[in-house]
Amino acid sequence: MKSGRTQVELIALYEELGSYRAVGALMGCDHKTVKRYVEAAGDAGQLAPVLARSRVTDDFAGLICERVEQTGGRVTARRLMRLVRAAGYEGSERSLRRAVADAKEAWRAKQALEGRVYRPWVSGPGEWMLCDWGAAGTVETVAGPRKLSFFSSVLGWSRFRTVSFSCSERFGALAVGLAHSFEQVGGVPGRVLFDNPKTVATGHLAGVAVLNPDLVRLAAHYRFSPRTTERQDPESKGKIEAVVRFTKSDLIPYEGFESLDQANQAGADWCSEVNGEVHYETRARPAERLETERPLLRALPSARPAVACGEQRKVDRLATVRFASARYSVPHRLVGETVQVQASDCDVVIMHRGVPIAEHALLAPGEASIADAHYPTPAPTGVRALRPRTPSEHAFLALGSEADGYLRAAAAAGTARLHERLEEALSLARTRGEDQTRAALDRATTFGRFAHGDLGSIADGLRAAPPASVADSEPLQLEGLPKVAVRSLDDYRRRRR
Known part of the structure; x- marks a missing residue:
């Protein structure tokens, strides 16, 4: 079966030459073939229909088209070969490639008519x-x-x-x-x-x-x-x-x-x-x-909005904000306000209404950066202030810092009946004076003596005069000791030999 193009050429040459044999000689075919196509065309000049030959892949066309559609036209003949072989295909890989190419072309033509339609998107300046x-x-x-x-x-x-x-x-x-x-x-x-x-x-x-x-x-x-x-x-x-x-x-x-x-x-x-x-x-x-x-383009506003200045955080009652699982302090007056946090590789800047209010070093999770200037009161030292309540407590603490240190040390040592030690110190102050009592309290604190009567014993020891010390340059005089004979070292050496 000649193609449609060849049929047209045969008929055109016959109209010019008027001889079947001449056309056959030029086209390289038998004159009977030329006659058959010319007679089939008839007076209307219609070409003879081209009959498609059967292919070895025709029995598997449905399977091929189904897989092409399922994969959106992306499946390859190499992938399909295993599937059609299992279904009984015995042809060559080249024949399968042709069948897959035809199926993809048909699928694309169908998508062009029934699928999504694309068109250029044109934007004007400033839009x-x-x-x-x-x-x-x-x-x-x-x-x-x-x-x-x-x-x-x-x-x-x-x-x-x-x-x-x-x-x-x-x-x-x-x-x-x-x-x-x-x-x-x-x-x-x-x-x-x-x-x-x-x-x-x-x-x-x-x-x-x-x-x-x-x-x-x-x-x-x-x-x-x-x-x-x-x-x-x-x-x-x-x-x-x-x-x-x-x-x-x-x-x-x-x-x-x-x-x-x-x-x-x-x-x-x-x-x-x-x-x-x-x-x-x-x-x-x-x-x-x-x-x-x-x-x-439209003009930019005079300032960024607060939300565009960083990640927003609300200041808690501790006057801090949490960022990346770390805590950073801000001025105490902003408790309950919303601030913006901007972070770099090493710094954190906190802003409020476009104004920087705090800057900290970037911390690891769980850490805290607290600035004392952000709080109206100084940072706690960890030492609780003494708050006397009874008249005896007021009188004892009035003795000075020695009384303060004695009370804290005795309490830390677990001294029983500590209130009796306070009464003992007050009694000692009335009898021997506050200066000697303060000295006794200081010495008792230094050596950890908090038992009953220790303050009085220490005060008695402080009242006694210290013994006179002997000058280091004076040799010690020992009298009444017996005298012994003295031998030289040479005597000992000769005896060893």
């Missing part, structure tokens, strides 16, 4: 910014290894890109990343497209995203309209999906970053580089197109 989160591995911190994420954004018209890194994807980190993006481009676009995390949409009703109230307040501060993509549909994100993928492949090193500060510095350098290169789609540099787009 759109697209943003999304991306994973960047882990980074070492004082609290141990933590997941590192990056907030990426791109302007829809100029293709200007920004990247900032964070160890969190909470709303505070989202607000900081968005504020950083606005400040980098020098303005605010009319609409900002987000994905659907809980920090953006708290839920969905009938396909409509219920926006997070915090995001609504942030949008009102910057005067932009927040928009969300379709749920579980990365293709609806547009350009930002490619930007995140490009950032992961071109910026994030295989071994990761050593610190958060290093990651942010690398991100800033990378953005300066890619924004200065010619974009393959616009054939212009994003940094140059941004100069054209910036006058159409």
Whole structure:
């Protein structure tokens, strides 16, 4: 069976030459074949139908088409070979590849007619910014290894890109990343497209995203309209999906970053580089197109909102805030207030209404950094103040610091009937004077003598005059001792020999 193209050539040559044999000689076929096709065409000039030949894969066409559709046109003939062999296929791998290619072509044609329709998305200058989160591995911190994420954004018209890194994807980190993006481009676009995390949409009703109230307040501060993509549909994100993928492949090193500060510095350098290169789609540099787009952006507010100054924390009644499982002090007047915490690799800065109020070194989990200047009273020393109640206690402590030390030492030693020692000291003060009593109390504290009568004995010893000491230079005189003969050492040496 000749192909349709060959049939057309045979008929055209016959109309010119009018001879079956001449056409057969030119086309390399028998003149009877030429006659059959010319007669089949008839006066209307219709070509003879081409009858398809049977294939060795026809019995397995249903199985092949089913697997092609299940895999979205991604299955290969090599993968299908084991399956069709088990089903009884005895043909070659080449025949199977042809059958799989035909099935994929038919599936793609069907998808083009019945599947999703794609069309270019065109954004005007100053209209759109697209943003999304991306994973960047882990980074070492004082609290141990933590997941590192990056907030990426791109302007829809100029293709200007920004990247900032964070160890969190909470709303505070989202607000900081968005504020950083606005400040980098020098303005605010009319609409900002987000994905659907809980920090953006708290839920969905009938396909409509219920926006997070915090995001609504942030949008009102910057005067932009927040928009969300379709749920579980990365293709609806547009350009930002490619930007995140490009950032992961071109910026994030295989071994990761050593610190958060290093990651942010690398991100800033990378953005300066890619924004200065010619974009393959616009054939212009994003940094140059941004100069054209910036006058159409809305002006930045005079200050960042509080939520965009760091992670928000509430000051507890201890005048401290908890950050990364560590505790940091703030001025006591801010108890119950909400503050913002910003952290780097080594420092923590706490702000209130845009003003820094405290700065601490970054601590490991479980540690605390307390500044005495943040509290109206001095820090406790751990020594409890004495609070006398009875007249005898007042009179005893009036003796001075010696009485204070004696009372604490005796109590720590577990002295029984300590109140009797106080009465004994007061009696001693009345009879022998306060100076001698204070000396006795000091000596008793030094040597740990807290028994009954010890104070009186010590006072008696202090009253007695000390014995006269003999000068060290005077030799000791011993009289009345018997005299013995003295021999020299030589006598002992001769005796040993």
